[in-house]
Structure formats: C-alpha cells, structure tokens
Amino acid sequence: MAMIRENLVPCTTGKVRPHQTQNEALVFEKSSPGKRAYKLPPLDVPAIDAAALLGAAHRTTPGELPELSEIEIIRHFTRLSTWNYAIDLGMYPLGSCTMKYNPRVNEAVARIEGLAEAHPYRPDSLAQGILEVIDLLQRCLLEITGMDAITLQPAAGAHGEFTGILLVRAWHESRGNARRKVLIPDSAHGTNPATAAICGYTVENLKSNAEGGIDLEALTRQVDEETAALMLTNPSTIGVFESQIHKIADILHAKGALLYMDGANMNALVGKARPGDFGVDVMHLNLHKTFSTPHGGGGPGSGPVACKAFLEPFLPIPVLVRNAEPLPAQTLGAPSFPRSSAERMGDGDPQPVGAPDPDSGTWDGSKTQLTWSYDRPQSIGRVRAFYGNVGMFIRALAYILANGPDGLRQTTEDAVLNANYIRSKLEDLYELPYKTASMHEVVFSDKRQAARGVKTGEIAKRLIDYGFHPYTVSFPMIVHGALMIEPTESESLEELDLFIAAMRSIAREVDETPELVKSAPHSTRVSKLDEVQAARKPILRWRPA
Numbered sequence: 001m002a003m004i005r006e007n008l009v010p011c012t013t014g015k016v017r018p019h020q021t022q023n024e025a026l027v028f029e030k031s032s033p034g035k036r037a038y039k040l041p042p043l044d045v046p047a048i049d050a051a052a053l054l055g056a057a058h059r060t061t062p063g064e065l066p067e068l069s070e071i072e073i074i075r076h077f078t079r080l081s082t083w084n085y086a087i088d089l090g091m092y093p094l095g096s097c098t099m100k101y102n103p104r105v106n107e108a109v110a111r112i113e114g115l116a117e118a119h120p121y122r123p124d125s126l127a128q129g130i131l132e133v134i135d136l137l138q139r140c141l142l143e144i145t146g147m148d149a150i151t152l153q154p155a156a157g158a159h160g161e162f163t164g165i166l167l168v169r170a171w172h173e174s175r176g177n178a179r180r181k182v183l184i185p186d187s188a189h190g191t192n193p194a195t196a197a198i199c200g201y202t203v204e205n206l207k208s209n210a211e212g213g214i215d216l217e218a219l220t221r222q223v224d225e226e227t228a229a230l231m232l233t234n235p236s237t238i239g240v241f242e243s244q245i246h247k248i249a250d251i252l253h254a255k256g257a258l259l260y261m262d263g264a265n266m267n268a269l270v271g272k273a274r275p276g277d278f279g280v281d282v283m284h285l286n287l288h289k290t291f292s293t294p295h296g297g298g299g300p301g302s303g304p305v306a307c308k309a310f311l312e313p314f315l316p317i318p319v320l321v322r323n324a325e326p327l328p329a330q331t332l333g334a335p336s337f338p339r340s341s342a343e344r345m346g347d348g349d350p351q352p353v354g355a356p357d358p359d360s361g362t363w364d365g366s367k368t369q370l371t372w373s374y375d376r377p378q379s380i381g382r383v384r385a386f387y388g389n390v391g392m393f394i395r396a397l398a399y400i401l402a403n404g405p406d407g408l409r410q411t412t413e414d415a416v417l418n419a420n421y422i423r424s425k426l427e428d429l430y431e432l433p434y435k436t437a438s439m440h441e442v443v444f445s446d447k448r449q450a451a452r453g454v455k456t457g458e459i460a461k462r463l464i465d466y467g468f469h470p471y472t473v474s475f476p477m478i479v480h481g482a483l484m485i486e487p488t489e490s491e492s493l494e495e496l497d498l499f500i501a502a503m504r505s506i507a508r509e510v511d512e513t514p515e516l517v518k519s520a521p522h523s524t525r526v527s528k529l530d531e532v533q534a535a536r537k538p539i540l541r542w543r544p545a
C-alpha cells in the first residue's frame with residue numbers, strides 16, 4: 001500500500017503532506033458512558049427541585065451527547081483541523097476569491113480589548129475611539145477609490161452591490177423614473193446579475209469583445225433612456241483591465257445612466273488607479289479580499305460602498321458625521337479606548353473622552369465630535385443592523401496603515417507580477433484564451449488537456465496531491481473549461497515555482513498517465529467525491545443507528 005501511495009502522491013519538498021490521520025471516528029463513536037471532561041465541586045448551596053421549577057419544560061432523559069475526556073476532545077478536533085487546507089499551510093490560488101494572507105498584526109489589533117468590546121449600544125459620547133477608527137478607515141478608502149462618500153454597512157461584496165444599486169435606483173426615482181434595465185457584461189462576477197434582478201431591474205447581457213473588454217459600439221446601441229446603470233467588474237473575472245472605462249462612462253452618462261463598478265478586484269488597482277478618476281459613479285469594495293481580512297469559512301465579510309457626491313444623500317442610515325465645531329482641545333486628548341485599568345477591573349463605568357464639565361460634573365454629549373446621523377430624509381434606509389462588521393474595519397485599517405501608500409502600491413504590483421509570472425511559465429502547456437495583459441489573476445482553459453480526455457476539475461483535484469488548494473474551476477463562464485488562478489501578492493518566488501512545477505508535472509501526467517489525473521485525489525482521506533450527490537444530498541447530521 002505504501003509503495004502504491006509513493007507512486008500516486010508526488011514528493012515535492014516543502015509541500016503540505018497528507019493528513020495526520022486518515023481514520024478519525026466521529027465524536028459520537030468515540031464516546032463511552034461516564035467519561036467526563038470536567039468535574040464540578042460538591043454542591044455548597046441548597047439543592048433545588050428542577051422539575052418543580054421548570055414544569056413542563058423539565059427534561060427527564062438526558063440528551064444524546066458524546067462522553068469523552070478533555071484530551072480526547074482536544075485531539076479529535078485538532079486532528080480534524082488537519083484535514084482542512086488553509087492559507088497558513090500553503091498557496092491558495094482560488095481565482096476571483098483573493099485568498100491572500102491575513103497578517104497576524106491585524107488580528108492582534110482587532111483583539112485590543114477596548115476595540116473588541118466596543119458595544120454598538122454605547123452612546124456616541126463614550127465611543128469616540130472606535131468612531132475615530134471607522135472614520136479613518138472611511139477616509140482611507142475614499143482616498144484609495146477617489147470617491148466622495150462611503151458607507152461601511154454592507155456585510156459582503158454582494159450586499160455592497162445590492163446597496164449600490166439601491167442608491168442608483170433611489171437617485172433615478174428622485175428624478176421621476178427608476179428606469180427598467182441594468183446592463184451586465186458576460187465577464188462580470190455572477191453576483192452582479194443577481195443583484196440587479198433583486199433590485200427590480202431587468203438584466204441585459206453585453207457580449208465581450210475578443211480582448212475580453214466591452215464592445216463600445218454594442219454598448220452605444222444598447223444604452224437608452226431605460227438603462228439605469230452598467231455594472232462593470234473591473235478588472236473583470238478574466239483578470240483584464242477595462243482600458244476604455246472612461247469612454248464607457250461617457251456613453252452611459254450621455255443617456256443619463258450610471259456606471260457601477262464591482263470593485264471586489266481592487267487588489268489589482270490600489271495605489272495605481274482610482275475609479276473616481278475614471279468616471280465611476282458608485283462601487284463596492286471587498287475588504288475580505290483586497291484589504292486582507294480573513295476570507296472564507298463563512299466568517300464575516302465587509303463590502304463598503306463608495307459613491308460620488310450626488311448619490312451621498314441616499315446612503316444608508318446612520319451616516320457618521322463629524323461635528324462642525326471641534327471639541328475643546330483639553331477634552332480631546334486620550335482616545336476613549338483602550339479603557340483605563342480601573343474600568344477593566346470593573347471599578348466604575350467606562351468614562352467618556354476627556355473630562356466631564358467641571359461645573360455640572362456631567363459629560364456634555366453635544367460636544368462629542370463624531371456622531372451617527374439618522375436625519376437623512378432621502379436615505380435608502382438601513383441595510384444592516386448597527387454599523388457593519390466592525391472587526392473587519394479594524395483589520396482592514398491595520399493593514400492599510402501598516403502598508404502605507406507606498407506599501408499598498410507595492411502590494412498591487414506584486415499581485416499583478418505574481419499572476420503574470422505564473423502565466424508566462426505555464427502558457428506553453430495550458431491554453432490562454434485571452435491574450436490581453438493579465439492583472440491580478442490569469443485564466444487558462446483546459447482545451448489541450450480536454451482533447452486527451454482530462455478536464456479542468458480533474459486537474460484541480462490532482463493539484464491537491466501536490467499540496468495545493470485547487471484553483472477556481474469552470475469560472476468565468478465565458479471561458480470554456482476555465483482554470484482561474486490568483487496567486488495574490490502573499491506568495492514568494494519559491495512557492496510560485498513549486499506551484500508552477502506542480503502544474504507542469506500534471507500537464508505531463510495528462511499526456512502520459514491520464515487515468516492518474518482523472519482518478520485524483522489520491523492523498524486525501526476520501527478519494528474523488530460524487531459532487532452532485534455531495535451537493536444535493538449532504539449528510540450533515542449524526543443520527544443514532
């Protein structure tokens with residue numbers, strides 16, 4: 001068995017190895033009666049009669065929970081965690097998802113007690129520190145995008161699109177006609193048409209030209225007085241920058257339509273080009289892609305929406321405003337966070353910024369500098385509870401400040417360089433359908449390998465045996481059999497070379513031993529899954545036999 005495995009599983013130095021254990025029983029199967037992970041001291045208060053207290057809600061039979069010792073539980077979950085692939089283990093080239101490394105310093109900052117524990121119900125006067133964090137992030141993002149106003153409320157990219165298109169709709173409505181349709185190129189992210197439809201618009205498809213960009217003549221024909229907006233993913237899902245974007249903006253504006261930019265791929269533009277300067281009216285960002293907050297696993301995201309001044313009155317409430325009259329100098333001083341050691345010890349309530357009024361002894365809330373404004377008659381309303389995923393704001397701001405303007409520009413350049421390095425090292429073996437210069441990601445097709453009976457999904461599965469997370473498979477739709485690879489700037493030359501070596505080796509295997517690729521992965525606990533069965537009939541719950 002070991003020998004067979006040797007042949008099936010390539011030996012690449014430094015790469016992620018197969019799991020620690022291949023045979024981990026379920027926690028229920030490991031259970032044996034009476035085992036405990038804890039022990040309570042003898043009762044030192046009078047016992048109560050739970051049945052009398054709870055009445056009908058009292059349960060007479062205990063729930064079927066596994067019984068294990070602490071070390072068994074720790075080992076079980078630690079071993080399970082080794083079955084996961086993670087950016088902390090190796091390269092995660094999942095195109096379109098920008099699985100970049102989240103620097104540890106971001107986590108450290110987000111865990112600062114005063115920031116992590118800031119409660120959304122805390123009055124503005126007691127929350128000036130966290131409000132300054134939010135305000136500074138807003139100003140940084142406006143500087144980066146070249147836009148005029150912003151909301152951080154949306155919880156993800158698609159939610160940002162929804163918010164942005166609602167702004168478009170509200171603006172058109174304020175002029176008497178919401179209009180009927182939204183134009184979307186075939187190279188857009190899949191969430192774009194869904195967004196337009198959910199905002200009540202008819203989606204009209206725009207065909208890309210041979211370079212993967214917008215055909216200006218077709219656009220001119222399709223834009224009319226019923227067009228509310230064009231939603232443009234830029235750079236597009238094939239990693240191509242829309243170099244005619246200023247002309248596109250002019251064509252739309254001439255008919256009173258707006259240009260929405262899906263800015264989730266801003267990691268290819270930050271520090272180099274600003275959407276506000278090339279005609280974009282409204283856009284969203286994915287903090288969980290571009291600004292390195294953790295991505296994936298269903299964790300919180302953040303999709304801020306930035307817009308031009310004329311859309312600002314429609315932004316969701318509340319909007320953060322800085323009082324025209326600044327606080328007197330002596331009350332500004334220390335930020336409200338982190339809290340004093342006395343507060344941390346539970347000795348007294350948290351204190352507001354600065355000192356209370358010496359005469360009345362009370363805090364004058366009207367002098368608070370940053371406040372949430374709800375007085376916005378044209379607002380589209382709230383799109384989320386409270387103010388958005390604040391923990392993501394802190395991580396993004398830490399990342400922006402740690403890099404600084406030059407660092408952010410370098411990051412963009414490195415992301416583009418890494419994608420183009422992979423492109424140049426693989427284009428002799430994998431088909432490149434669009435020859436236009438790549439930005440942050442490169443999209444090949446499986447045309448040559450498919451001619452030998454091996455598809456993109458099978459190549460991706462074989463990549464697992466080489467210790468890499470698969471690239472994005474079969475997306476974007478305009479590339480048949482797509483291999484969408486986004487290395488991000490996080491990867492070193494050594495890691496990129498290992499990935500390239502793996503992809504070249506797989507291309508060779510497709511020629512010499514195609515069955516080896518088609519039956520991959522060989523190194524995982526379970527081999528090739530029936531994907532349809534797994535998606536349609538997942539077994540997610542343990543039930544007693």
Ligand SMILES: Cc1ncc(COP(=O)(O)O)c(C=O)c1O
Nearest residue numbers: 096097156157158189191264301
């Ligand atoms: C270009 C683009 N637009 C929109 C989205 C949607 O973002 P989210 O998954 O946060 O909703 C993504 C997600 O990766 C994206 O890549």
